[in-house]
Amino acid sequence: MDMLRRFMGMPRQLPAPAFPEDDVYPLHLQDYNFRRLLMVSTMRFDDVLDAEKLHNALSQLLEIGDWRKLGGRLRSDGGGKMEIHVPRQFSEKRPAINFSHNDISETRIANHPLANQLPVPTKDTSVQPNPYDLINLGVRPDIPKTVEDMVNKDLPQISLHVTSFQDATLVGISWPHCVMDSLGYKAFLHGWSLVLGGRESEVPKLLGARHDVLLEAEMEGLQNARKSFLLEPRRLKGAKLVLFVLRYLWNLFWNPAPEVKTIFLPKIALARLYNQCLDEISAEIPDIDEKPSISEESALLAWLARFATSFKANTVPLTILNFFNARLKLQSLADQGGVYVQNMACYSFTFLSPKLARGGMEAFIQEHQRHIQEQTTEQQCLSFLRAYRRATETGKSFKPFFGEPDAQILGFNNLSAANLIHTVDFSAAVLKHGKIAESRTPAGTMTCYYYHIINNRLGCGPDCIYMLGKDYGENLWLIAALPARVWEKIEEALEML
Structure with missing residues (x-):
């Protein structure tokens, strides 16, 4: 039946929520349009970072007000649309994020058979291969390949995968595109950095979680609109x-x-x-x-x-x-x-x-x-x-x-x-400087990041x-x-x- 529905372009029927006590947030229309893509952003740091500190700070961010929405699970609302179910209390069984840590700190990043293929800053202009296999450095091996997998397994929307090398750290974040776009991701990284730095009180309020501000703006702004859609x-x-x-x-x-x-x-x-x-x-x-x-x-x-x-x-x-x-x-x-x-x-x-x-x-x-x-x-x-x-x-x-x-x-x-490279400040999680050079970035900041899509190269x-x-x-x-x-x-x- 699912195969027939996909052939006809109809959304696959998803199982009913298994936790009726969850706090339910809507999935807005523009978010719904991006529900199929699973994004991965892998950040490279020339420092050895404390993976647990990163994990704890991100978990703490998703306990603040409507930031909790990001710690929810995607569900069908029974009417052909989707919504987000957030556990009343995050727990080890139902955490706010999926966290995994690959500790290979005995290996330098340049000596790793896959990581040494990552694009890097060069003295001169360069065009560097970006093979799809590099995505494996930003996600755990059993990462879900579809939104349906996430729903069926009651998985959090956001996954954090940290790979620790002797002289560097890769921090991978994966999420369904329906969670956020690039400027939403910028706000996410900024909030995470604030909590990590002990500045939780400065985390901005997450707006529009319960109501569709784009729909409201459209309805209000177009009531008396005189110009047609060009x-x-x-x-x-x-x-x-x-x-x-x-x-x-x-x-x-x-x-x-x-x-x-x-x-x-x-x-x-x-x-x-x-x-x-x-x-x-x-x-x-x-x-x-x-x-x-x-x-x-x-x-x-x-x-x-x-x-x-x-x-x-x-x-x-x-x-x-x-x-x-x-x-x-x-x-x-x-x-x-x-x-x-x-x-x-x-x-x-x-x-x-x-x-x-x-x-x-x-x-x-x-x-x-x-x-x-x-x-x-x-x-x-x-x-x-x-x-x-x-x-x-x-x-x-x-x-x-x-x-x-x-x-x-x-x-x-x-x-x-979005200025993503300059947004992140993970200096509070630095355990050891991995690169000593005048050209290196400030401690705890990104050297660069790599962008992939799990289910759509x-x-x-x-x-x-x-x-x-x-x-x-x-x-x-x-x-x-x-x-x-x-x-x-x-x-x-x-x-x-």
């Missing part, structure tokens, strides 16, 4: 949607899977590449004496997109799927005296003609910026949320998508604003670029899933910097 005329439906899906499946089955790699751009090389892009743009608009005001992120996206489109026919348009966050767009969510640990991610779409996609960098960036500015106003954000809510409520498994059915798709997620889908942000040396980290021949061109260009 993307609606570009929505794929009917024959165009069928063609788009068939093209996607054809590429998925017949083309080699994209290769996932990490790009490390040292501060000096980043400045050199950025100035190279600005010089190219200035040459395209010779009447302007000053260098154009364009962000590093926009310049790098245009530079990388040039390679991503280089092997496509000159007649193929480009659609860029951009991530943005409703927290930063909705006035009703601002200055509320707390944090929202949930999903508020939205999408905007940049539609580039074949000529613009392969033309000058200045025109590419201007068109990209125009689409983003038009689609990320407060009213357009609310319109986007309404479109996705309606698709969810009608049971559609394929959410709205926009653009041309024959377009090349390039996903772009800029996580620089980053390379399984359209080409995508994730800008992870800058480290303490102002070096930039990126991860991308791109075809092998595109990587060859990127590596050749980076070697010439």
Whole structure:
């Protein structure tokens, strides 16, 4: 029966809650849209950290007010939706988090057969493999592979896996995406750091746990809205949607899977590449004496997109799927005296003609910026949320998508604003400094982090670029899933910097 339901695109029926005394929290609509993905973020520290201190501090955080919601278990509500059941009292049998510790402190991280494959900071620009097997360093061996597994086994939503080396520590956090997005994860890491540092009184209140603030904002903000949803005329439906899906499946089955790699751009090389892009743009608009005001992120996206489109026919348009966050767009969510640990991610779409996609960098960036500015106003954000809510409520498994059915798709997620590397302060858990060098990060802070998806490899889908942000040396980290021949061109260009 479950197989038939999955074939028909219907959600699998989950077992009824086994603990009726649990405190029940709702799973909001936007969270529900992300329920299938199981995320892993593995943080690297050049210090030996106390695993038990990390565990205890995180458990303590999830005892504070509505932060308890994160310690709950996903359940079916019996009506086709899901909710979160939180034990009245966390216990050894039903803990707030799933904790595991792999103590191999007799081994240096560089000598470990798998950990020595992790991308690391390098003196010069580098493109480093990011094989899927590296995910095993951030999770315990029996980590659930699906949300159904988590539900059936009454497992906490969040897992903490610590690997202790002689000179370093890997701290892996895994969670269903329905728990939180990148800015929610930032708030989570900050709260954890505060508790670990003995500053529990400074932990911000977790907002929106009991009521859907996005739904409230949508209902209130769109009552008198006069502007229509800008993307609606570009929505794929009917024959165009069928063609788009068939093209996607054809590429998925017949083309080699994209290769996932990490790009490390040292501060000096980043400045050199950025100035190279600005010089190219200035040459395209010779009447302007000053260098154009364009962000590093926009310049790098245009530079990388040039390679991503280089092997496509000159007649193929480009659609860029951009991530943005409703927290930063909705006035009703601002200055509320707390944090929202949930999903508020939205999408905007940049539609580039074949000529613009392969033309000058200045025109590419201007068109990209125009689409983003038009689609990320407060009213357009609310319109986007309404479109996705309606698709969810009608049971559609394929959410709205926009653009041309024959377009090349390039996903772009800029996580620089989350500033995750600079958010974590685990200095209170440092047992021993593992690296003694002028270039090392402050004690108890991240060197870098690695991003994986348990049940949906980053390379399984359209080409995508994730800008992870800058480290303490102002070096930039990126991860991308791109075809092998595109990587060859990127590596050749980076070697010439």
